[in-house]
Amino acid sequence: MKTTLSFLLLLSAGSVCHAVNNSSRMLPRSSPEKQGIASSAILEFIEAADQKIDTMNSFMLVRHGHVVAEGWWTPYDAKSNHMLFSLSKSFTSTAVGLAIADGKLALDDEVLKFFPEDTPSEPSANLKAMRVRDLLCMSAGHQAEVSLSDSKETWTKAFLNHPVPHKPGTHFLYNTPATYMLSAIVQKVTGMTVLDYLRPRLFEPLGIENPQWDTSPQGISLGGYGLSVRTEDIARFGQLYLQKGVWMGKRLIPPTWIDTATTRQTSTGSNPTSDWEQGYGYQFWRSRYGLYRGDGAFGQFCIVMPEQDAVVAITSGGRDMQAVMNLVWEKLLPALKAAPLPADALGAEKLNKRLAGLAVRPVLGQASPRAAAISGKRYAFASNYRQIEAVALETREKGATVVVWTPRGESRIECEPGAWKRGRAAFVNGVGGRMVASSEQPMAASGAWTGDDTFTLKLCLHETPFYSTMIFRFNGDQLLLDSEHNVSFGSTAIPQLVGKATK
Numbered sequence: 001m002k003t004t005l006s007f008l009l010l011l012s013a014g015s016v017c018h019a020v021n022n023s024s025r026m027l028p029r030s031s032p033e034k035q036g037i038a039s040s041a042i043l044e045f046i047e048a049a050d051q052k053i054d055t056m057n058s059f060m061l062v063r064h065g066h067v068v069a070e071g072w073w074t075p076y077d078a079k080s081n082h083m084l085f086s087l088s089k090s091f092t093s094t095a096v097g098l099a100i101a102d103g104k105l106a107l108d109d110e111v112l113k114f115f116p117e118d119t120p121s122e123p124s125a126n127l128k129a130m131r132v133r134d135l136l137c138m139s140a141g142h143q144a145e146v147s148l149s150d151s152k153e154t155w156t157k158a159f160l161n162h163p164v165p166h167k168p169g170t171h172f173l174y175n176t177p178a179t180y181m182l183s184a185i186v187q188k189v190t191g192m193t194v195l196d197y198l199r200p201r202l203f204e205p206l207g208i209e210n211p212q213w214d215t216s217p218q219g220i221s222l223g224g225y226g227l228s229v230r231t232e233d234i235a236r237f238g239q240l241y242l243q244k245g246v247w248m249g250k251r252l253i254p255p256t257w258i259d260t261a262t263t264r265q266t267s268t269g270s271n272p273t274s275d276w277e278q279g280y281g282y283q284f285w286r287s288r289y290g291l292y293r294g295d296g297a298f299g300q301f302c303i304v305m306p307e308q309d310a311v312v313a314i315t316s317g318g319r320d321m322q323a324v325m326n327l328v329w330e331k332l333l334p335a336l337k338a339a340p341l342p343a344d345a346l347g348a349e350k351l352n353k354r355l356a357g358l359a360v361r362p363v364l365g366q367a368s369p370r371a372a373a374i375s376g377k378r379y380a381f382a383s384n385y386r387q388i389e390a391v392a393l394e395t396r397e398k399g400a401t402v403v404v405w406t407p408r409g410e411s412r413i414e415c416e417p418g419a420w421k422r423g424r425a426a427f428v429n430g431v432g433g434r435m436v437a438s439s440e441q442p443m444a445a446s447g448a449w450t451g452d453d454t455f456t457l458k459l460c461l462h463e464t465p466f467y468s469t470m471i472f473r474f475n476g477d478q479l480l481l482d483s484e485h486n487v488s489f490g491s492t493a494i495p496q497l498v499g500k501a502t503k
Contacts, residue, residue: 025205025206025207025236025247025248026207026232026236027062027065027066027067027232027235027236027239028065028066028067029066029067029068030063030064030066030067030068031068031343031348032061032063032068032069032341032348032351033340033341033342033343033344033347033348034066034068034340034341034343035063035064035066035068035340036063036064036336036337036338036339036340036341037061037063037068037332037335037336037337037341038335038341038344038347039069039344039347039348039350039351040344040347040350040351041331041332041335042061042068042069042332042335042351043347043350043351043354044331045327045328045331045332046059046069046071046351046354046355046358047354048327048331049324049327050073050358052323052327053299053316053318053320053323053324053327054317054318054319054486055073055316055317055318055360055361055465055467055486056073056314056316056318056358057072057073057076057082057314057315057316057317057360057462057465058070058071058072058073058076058078058082058231058313058314058315058316059071059231059312059313059314060231060232060234060235060312060313060314061310061311061312061332062235062238062239062310062311062312062313063308063309063310063336064309064310065239065243065309067232067235069351069355070231070232070355071355071358072231072358073358073359073360074358074359074360074420075359075360075420075422075444075460075462076315076360076462077462078230078231078232079230080230080442080462080463081210081211081212081228081229081230081463082228082229082230082231082300082315082463082464082465083228083296083300083463083464083465084225084227084228084229084234084296084300085225085296085297085298085300086176086224086225086294086295086296086297086300087227087234087294087295087296087300087301087302088179088213088222088223088224088225088226088227088296089176089179089223089224089225089283089294090237090283090284090294090302091194091198091202091227091237091294092179092182092183092186092194092221092223092224092283093136093182093261093282093283093284094198094202094253094257094261095182095183095186095194095197095198095202096132096136096182096185096186096282097253097254097257097258097261097282098197098198098201098202098253098257099185099186099189099190099197100257101253101254101257102190104186104189104190105132105185105189106132107131107132107133107136108131108132108133109131109132110128110129110130110131111127111130111131111132111134111135111160111181111185112127112128112130112160114184114185114188114189115156115157115160115184115188118154118156118157118160119160120160120161123160124163124164126141126164126165126166126167126168127141127160127164129141129167129168130164130168131168131169132182132185133169134168134169134178135178135179135181135182135185136182136261136265136282136283137169137172137265137266137280137281137282138172138173138174138175138178138266138280139168139169139170139171139172139173139266140164140168140173140175140178141164141165141166141167141168141169141170141171142162142163142164142165142166142171142173142175142178143163143165143166143171143173144173145173145175145176145177146158146159146162146177148177148180148216154217154218155177155180155184155216155217155218155220156181156184156218159177159178159180159181162177169266172266172267172268172280176224176225177224178224179223179224179283180216180220180222180223180224181223182223182283183220183221183222183223183224184220184223187220187221193213193215193219193220193221194213194221194223195211195213195221195227198211199211201252202237202240202252202253205247205248205250205252206233206236206237206240206247206252207233207236208229208230208233208236208237210229211227211228211229211233212227212228212229213226213227213228214226214227225296225297228463231313231315232313234300234301234302234313234315235302235311235313237294237302238294238302238303238304238311238312238313239311240252240253241253241258241262241304242304242305242306242309242310242311244258244259245257245258260281260282261281261282261283261284262281262282262284262286262292262304263281263286264278264279264280264281264286265279265280265281265282266279266280267279268280268285272288273288274322275287275288275293275322275325276322287303287325288329289305289329289333290306290307291303291304291305291306292304292306293325295321297321297465297487297489298316298317298318298319298321298465298487299314299315299316299317299318299321299324299465300314300315300316300465301313301314301315301316301324301325303325303328305333305336308333308336310336312328312332314328315465316465317464317465317466317467317486317487318465318487319486319487359420360420360458360460360467362417362418362419362420362446362458363415363417363418363446363447363448363450363456363457363458364417364418364448364450365417365418365447365448365449365450365456366448366449366450367449368449368451368452368453368455369452370452370453370474371395371449372395374393374395374474375393375394375395376392376393376394377392377393377501378390378391378392378501378502379391379392379478379479379499379500379501379502380499380500380502381481381497381498381499384497386429386430386494386497387406387407387436388404388405388406388427388481388497389405389406389407390404390405390499390502391403391404391405391472391479391481391499393455393472398416398417399414399415399416399417399421399447400414400415400447400455401413401414401415402415402445402447402457402470404425404427406426406427406436407436408426408427408436409426411425411426411427412425413425413427413443413445413457413459414445415445415446415447415448415457415458416446416447416448417446417447417448417449418446418448419446420444420445420446420460421444421445421446422442422443422444422462423442423443423444423445424440424441424442424443425440425441425443426438426439426440426441428441428443428459428461428468429459429468429470429483429494430468430483430485430494431459431461431464431466431467431468431485441461442461442462442463443459443460443461443462444459444460444462445457445458445459445460446458446460450471453473453474453475454471454472454473454474455471455472455474456469456470456471456472457469457470457471457472458470465486465487466485466486466487466488467485467486468483468484468485468486469483469484469485469486470482470483471483477500477501478498478499478500478501479498479499479500479501480496480497480498481496481497481498481499482494482496
């Protein structure tokens with residue numbers, strides 16, 4: 001991650017120059033009022049999101065094809081990719097639609113035809129009946145997901161050997177391995193990963209410059225997750241769907257595919273107040289108010305509003321995804337007016353100022369009388385699953401360096417109070433399920449004394465939704481280390497470690 005706090009605001013055509021992508025394919029900028037939305041309404045949304053959602057990472061609003069507001073919570077920025085999680089599924093769906101349009105496969109093709117080498121010796125009737133269509137609308141017939149990453153078999157074989165108790169097409173189960181199978185099918189019929197297949201057909205025309213997609217051990221794009229792109233790339237993708245597949249006068253996606261993929265194909269429930277029970281298309285969720293979306297864990301959103309001619313792109317690290325959507329429905333949706341509004345210079349100025357100060361909350365602190373005595377002292381830990389061998393805190397007049405020793409060696413994490421300092425380190429404190437990364441990761445840190453004997457450190461992996469809080473409590477020759485993640489697929493709390501001073 002970078003060395004200074006940064007924020008990039010590009011609100012109106014004459015306000016701030018866009019420094020991320022000079023491509024002619026980028027979305028044009030406009031003032032909110034010209035596109036029928038008040039700056040004050042956007043400001044209300046931003047303030048509510050900043051106060052109620054922990055943690056917003058980025059936001060972009062597109063109206064009538066123009067970006068009218070955008071912002072990043074430091075240390076997040078406009079030019080860095082961001083992990084999409086299941087928002088990746090909507091991109092995989094697009095690849096399937098393009099492969100169908102290319103004549104490579106059909107919706108009603110049976111899944112087994114693509115993987116004869118992985119087919120069980122006695123496939124069940126339900127497995128035989130499973131079609132591409134069933135994978136797309138999450139009705140493959142499974143009762144539970146198969147854990148592909150735990151399998152000793154190839155992932156496609158593990159999927160096909162998983163029980164299929166329901167007739168395909170009759171039972172909805174959100175099923176990330178089913179999306180992986182779609183990715184594997186596209187690779188089978190095109191000879192390319194989904195990432196490579198989409199490069200000339202989607203990513204390059206949209207100006208998505210550096211998409212990254214993790215792969216399985218078999219070299220297949222993960223499909224259901226693993227894609228990372230920038231916030232504006234999410235917005236461009238949504239705008240392409242809003243424009244029925246046409247970009248800069250060129251058709252990229254057949255309109256029939258967009259209509260079918262974003263229409264309710266299967267029921268997900270009947271609660272009219274829940275955005276999770278409005279139905280599911282082909283790797284797109286239906287939403288309330290006639291909207292649809294692609295989304296990913298912890299609040300990665302591409303929300304498309306056809307009637308309002310608008311797109312909302314959000315990345316975040318929140319535990320309550322419904323709360324993020326509720327703010328969009330409450331603050332932004334009713335503010336989208338049919339006609340342009342009078343210019344509001346004061347409102348735009350207030351919005352600009354608020355956006356310019358957005359930041360993930362850093363650690364605020366105080367001076368500690370014990371800092372000098374503790375500085376540089378090494379605290380060793382008994383063998384532990386977090387692979388932390390020892391830590392030391394090197395203090396200085398402003399800020400500190402937290403030194404962590406792991407089997408990968410020494411990681412030095414520089415931090416300051418009330419600010420974010422960017423760097424790289426292999427130690428990630430279990431963020432994203434990893435204790436120690438295989439290579440140095442971009443991250444930002446904020447740290448300060450929060451008590452006479454307590455130092456608090458926040459580590460933010462700003463190309464992901466994750467940050468981790470580490471609390472160091474110095475008690476004589478002991479160090480008590482407590483940690484917690486903002487979000488996680490498991491417990492967010494981490495068991496305490498106790499270290500002992502060695503010098």
